[in-house]
Amino acid sequence: DQQVKQNSPSLSVQEGRISILNCDYTNSMFDYFLWYKKYPAEGPTFLISISSIKDKNEDGRFTVFLNKSAKHLSLHIVPSQPGDSAVYFCAATISNFGNEKLTFGTGTRLTIIP
Amino acid sequence: GAVVSQHPSRVICKSGTSVKIECRSLDFQATTMFWYRQFPKQSLMLMATSNEGSKATYEQGVEKDKFLINHASLTLSTLTVTSAHPEDSSFYICSAQPTNYGYTFGSGTRLTVV
Numbered sequence: 001d002q003q004v005k006q007n008s009p010s011l012s013v014q015e016g017r018i019s020i021l022n023c024d025y026t027n028s029m030f031d032y033f034l035w036y037k038k039y040p041a042e043g044p045t046f047l048i049s050i051s052s053i054k055d056k057n058e059d060g061r062f063t064v065f066l067n068k069s070a071k072h073l074s075l076h077i078v079p080s081q082p083g084d085s086a087v088y089f090c091a092a093t094i095s096n097f098g099n100e101k102l103t104f105g106t107g108t109r110l111t112i113i114p
Numbered sequence: 115g116a117v118v119s120q121h122p123s124r125v126i127c128k129s130g131t132s133v134k135i136e137c138r139s140l141d142f143q144a145t146t147m148f149w150y151r152q153f154p155k156q157s158l159m160l161m162a163t164s165n166e167g168s169k170a171t172y173e174q175g176v177e178k179d180k181f182l183i184n185h186a187s188l189t190l191s192t193l194t195v196t197s198a199h200p201e202d203s204s205f206y207i208c209s210a211q212p213t214n215y216g217y218t219f220g221s222g223t224r225l226t227v228v
Contacts, residue, residue, distance in 0.1 A: 002157075034217070043120070043207050043219035044158070089158065101148065102209075102217060106157040 116212035120220025137208035
């Protein structure tokens with residue numbers, strides 16, 4: 001049972017344009033969401049997160065949008081840069097103020113075309 | 115920032131032997147650490163939650179006798195893959211929570227069993 005889904009395994013975007021990565025979840029108990037970037041043979045690197053009490057969080061070129069009614073979140077990267085080429089995972093958790101387990105999506109491979 | 119150091123980064127072992135992977139929190143105490151496994155083109159799957167001074171909590175389907183976890187101190191958790199077989203070849207990643215909502219990942223260990 002995949003509780004967090006990223007239905008696009010890959011995405012190619014022209015440099016300078018906007019990259020939009022999508023994520024859907026099924027567990028309505030999830031109340032905190034995170035995006036990670038991962039290069040091959042490395043651990044994931046945290047990008048940005050959002051609490052369920054918000055619908056948008058912005059950090060530089062990265063913006064995460066949350067639509068709770070649709071159980072959908074998206075990561076926008078603008079402008080896209082070649083260094084953004086990586087696999088992006090969304091993750092969700094249930095706030096427990098300690099020892100929360102992350103449930104990851106399957107990842108989307110983003111390729112930025114120069 | 116909080117750093118989790120994972121060693122080795124890469125290991126090749128013979129079938130039937132055991133391999134130990136270490137995960138250390140360098141500048142914070144981690145009462146809980148998480149061990150993940152990533153198969154090619156698949157998501158990061160949580161294997162177990164490692165608790166300092168007590169038994170690890172394993173996810174469904176993970177063989178606790180095969181994947182031994184020891185969390186003997188607040189800064190060190192180890193995962194030992196016992197009697198490794200080629201199907202255990204994978205990318206293993208640990209993580210810890212230095213803050214309530216901050217997850218830091220190790221750099222991962224590529225295990226190849228030949």
